Amino acid sequence: MDDRQQVDLVVVGLGPGGEALATGAAKAGLRVVAVDKHLVGGECPYYGCIPTKMMLRAADALAEADRAGTLAGDVTVVPSWTPVARRVSQDATADWDDRAAVERLEAAGATVLHGAARLDGARRVVVDPAGGSGPLTFEASRGVVLNPGTRPAAPPVPGLEGTPYWTNRDAVRATELPGSLVVLGGGPIGCELAQVFVRFGVRVTLVQRGERLLPGDEPEASRLLRDVLEGEGVEVLTGAEASAVEHAEGVFTVTLQDGRRLEGDQLLVAAGRRSNLDGTGLESVGLSADDLAVDERLRAQDGLWVLGDVTGHGAYTHVSMYQSAIALRDVLGEDGAPARYEAVPHTTFTDPEVAGVGLTESAARAAGLAVRVGTADLGASSRGFTHGPGAVGLVKLVEDADRGVLVGGSVVGPAGGEILSMITLAVHAAVPVSTLSTMIYAYPTFHRTIESALADLEA
Ligand SMILES: Cc1cc2nc3c(=O)[nH]c(=O)nc-3n(C[C@H](O)[C@H](O)[C@H](O)COP(=O)(O)OP(=O)(O)OC[C@H]3O[C@@H](n4cnc5c(N)ncnc54)[C@H](O)[C@@H]3O)c2cc1C
Numbered sequence: 001m002d003d004r005q006q007v008d009l010v011v012v013g014l015g016p017g018g019e020a021l022a023t024g025a026a027k028a029g030l031r032v033v034a035v036d037k038h039l040v041g042g043e044c045p046y047y048g049c050i051p052t053k054m055m056l057r058a059a060d061a062l063a064e065a066d067r068a069g070t071l072a073g074d075v076t077v078v079p080s081w082t083p084v085a086r087r088v089s090q091d092a093t094a095d096w097d098d099r100a101a102v103e104r105l106e107a108a109g110a111t112v113l114h115g116a117a118r119l120d121g122a123r124r125v126v127v128d129p130a131g132g133s134g135p136l137t138f139e140a141s142r143g144v145v146l147n148p149g150t151r152p153a154a155p156p157v158p159g160l161e162g163t164p165y166w167t168n169r170d171a172v173r174a175t176e177l178p179g180s181l182v183v184l185g186g187g188p189i190g191c192e193l194a195q196v197f198v199r200f201g202v203r204v205t206l207v208q209r210g211e212r213l214l215p216g217d218e219p220e221a222s223r224l225l226r227d228v229l230e231g232e233g234v235e236v237l238t239g240a241e242a243s244a245v246e247h248a249e250g251v252f253t254v255t256l257q258d259g260r261r262l263e264g265d266q267l268l269v270a271a272g273r274r275s276n277l278d279g280t281g282l283e284s285v286g287l288s289a290d291d292l293a294v295d296e297r298l299r300a301q302d303g304l305w306v307l308g309d310v311t312g313h314g315a316y317t318h319v320s321m322y323q324s325a326i327a328l329r330d331v332l333g334e335d336g337a338p339a340r341y342e343a344v345p346h347t348t349f350t351d352p353e354v355a356g357v358g359l360t361e362s363a364a365r366a367a368g369l370a371v372r373v374g375t376a377d378l379g380a381s382s383r384g385f386t387h388g389p390g391a392v393g394l395v396k397l398v399e400d401a402d403r404g405v406l407v408g409g410s411v412v413g414p415a416g417g418e419i420l421s422m423i424t425l426a427v428h429a430a431v432p433v434s435t436l437s438t439m440i441y442a443y444p445t446f447h448r449t450i451e452s453a454l455a456d457l458e459a
Pocket of ligand 1: 012013016018038042045047050052148279308316
């Protein structure tokens with residue numbers, strides 16, 4: 001390949017959104033160069049959503065086997081990590097090999113390169129190909145798409161650097177389990193992985209700096225999940241900050257600010273993510289990674305689109321894909337609906353799942369809305385009663401009473417993320433609460449709890 005090429009589009013970073021956009025642009029006939037410095041597909045298929053959901057599915061099977069004792073007779077399961085590690089490495093990630101994804105993208109007509117890429121002025125990208133050959137420069141007539149994603153953040157705790165601690169990337173590659181694990185971070189990733197490992201017999205301590213788990217969700221959801229995790233044996237420490245980490249003779253010692261010392265065979269750091277925009281040369285086009293903003297068509301400036309986690313509209317694969325479709329239309333000069341984020345759903349795939357959409361009660365109040373709130377106990381529903389063990393949860397609805405529409409909602413429960421979809425539709429389409437209240441809800445379903453929460457809203 002010539003070291004200075006004229007192309008139509010360069011896509012830097014092939015997370016779910018970048019990969020889909022590059023595929024669509026190539027299929028539409030553009031000359032597309034698609035670059036990733038690691039694996040085509042990004043965090044989700046190799047280190048994020050897919051492997052962690054496989055791990056959670058395995059942990060759920062153990063919990064269900066345990067519940068069978070109450071429901072259906074004795075089941076004996078000897079937990080083994082071997083099938084989990086095998087599914088993750090063989091079925092999910094092809095041993096962290098992206099050949100199939102590269103071939104799909106090439107079949108669509110794109111040129112795929114592995115290497116670090118950066119902007120070098122408007123519509124120009126320099127790629128340092130993996131394997132060490134000299135840099136390649138591309139001039140892109142339509143422009144450049146950045147989808148660089150994030151990496152695990154390492155909190156500045158003295159002693160942490162240089163120790164063999166885990167991030168999500170190591171946890172999904174584990175072939176053997178530690179006897180004990182300290183988890184730093186009580187967000188979705190920390191909570192999901194804490195539950196996986198405790199269900200496989202690991203002694204887990206979950207350390208959360210803030211006052212509650214899942215701080216982005218409703219406080220009721222945080223409390224409920226804490227109760228569940230503690231009931232399963234996770235030691236949950238909130239308002240607890242690590243002030244030092246040591247690693248000696250195979251043991252991690254985490255010292256908390258109040259002087260308490262925690263020991264673990266392994267330490268999992270799930271304390272936030274850092275944007276990879278810092279390596280993308282934004283300053284060469286007069287932009288800064290620290291305060292980058294994109295418009296409703298994902299444009300950061302003429303000929304430059306940015307999408308995915310780094311846009312700050314929800315670090316979820318579905319947001320990356322949603323933005324990708326909008327940016328692709330813009331790249332191709334097609335019209336379409338602009339990006340809107342009032343109804344971004346999310347699910348933490350613990351058991352019970354914790355799902356939410358739109359505004360929480362406190363966010364709605366902070367936005368100055370005339371808020372009405374309705375809640376209902378999902379475990380106390382008829383479906384919860386028939387379901388038995390494991391049926392704990394709640395529904396919480398947040399209404400803008402002036403408009404008479406829901407602006408947010410949360411569901412905690414078995415399949416909470418599925419139940420949430422109806423609330424997502426209501427928020428997205430601004431369905432009047434009066435319409436939702438006169439709908440018929442099948443009996444005995446979990447989603448019928450939404451009807452109870454609506455009644456509470458109007459009580
Ligand atoms: C443990 C975990 C579990 C998760 N579970 C879920 C879930 O259940 N549901 C959900 O919706 N989301 C989940 N997520 C989030 C999800 O993985 C991301 O939102 C998703 O991957 C979209 O990210 P992205 O498109 O911004 O890019 P990413 O997927 O982060 O991909 C960015 C790509 O850009 C490449 N790159 C970066 N800089 C450069 C450069 N300069 N040159 C070339 N390439 C570069 C990287 O190598 C990477 O491949 C999870 C994340 C984690 C960590």
